[in-house]
Amino acid sequence: MTLTEQIIIIACVVLGTMTTRFLPFLIFNNDKETPAYVKYLGYMLPPAVFGLLVVYALRNVEFTSVEGFLPEALAVGLIVVLHYWKKSMLISIAGGTIFYMILVQMVF
């Protein structure tokens, strides 16, 4: 690929990304009242999106081998326990991540 072609590809990726980010704001602009259905969606979507993001982050987990899912399963389990126990975002995230690193580096 030439430099110009590379720049065009990157520009397409920028354009695609910004389309997904700006489109809702272009359709439902400031001046008009947002339709009730869209307001309902805006209110209901975040919890569903957080669920989607969790699955997205774990999408490459494989159940064909023990090392394909057990580090993730154990680390997520520890995060749940830590979070219900201490209710501290930092402790849960740091604890879960360090535990996961130990698992993939030394155990599995």
Next chain:
Amino acid sequence: MTFDEHIQTIKYVFPKTIPIMAGFTFIGLAYGIYMDSLGFGPAYAILMSIFIFAGSMEFVAGSMLIGAFNPVSAFLLTLMINARHLFYGIAMLDKFKETGKKKFYLIYGMCDETFVINSTEKVPKHINSGWFMFYVTVLNQIYWVGGTTIGSFFGTAIPFNTEGIEFVMTALFVVIFLDQWMKERYHVSSVIGVLASVISLVVFGPENFIIPAMVIILIALTAIRKSMAKKEVIS
């Protein structure tokens, strides 16, 4: 806003972004190393982090640059991978109103992690919520571009084993999900999100499941609208 109020806002925002600082620094680092391994100099990784600012998409864009020249498929693939941003926009329509000139940057910089913080944080009265969201976005982008920059210049010289550090982003999403779960009165939307995504992942596989999952979420939320109308789902 006075200078002191800006400092006060940044001081309030910074601790909220520490997990993302950790995650973005290392994933940005990994991205810099990845681009270096494909044979692209630091300018590529850094400029792409500034202008695209969408982590997983940047990795894909790196692989596109070494493939055949196909701008249309690059654009369409980007729309598919980043389609979840459409939901973020819908959720933030009201929150971004009255943010003035900052609104453009708030939308431009709305990656997963920035959305997660800006949509869940209850900003106290003495902090301006528009500026709060602005500094969350700025700090997150600084972490990402900073990590990328360090990675593309010095990535191969890191003295300790960082394998597994990318899990910090997974941990962040799990914690946000748990926080939401603990404070909501009805778990219907959370359950729909997880179920729709898992079903879609099993059926369509890890590369293609996001859009089908979004469609299922939309259908399910629309179907329960009438029964939800009188309930306060999120307390």
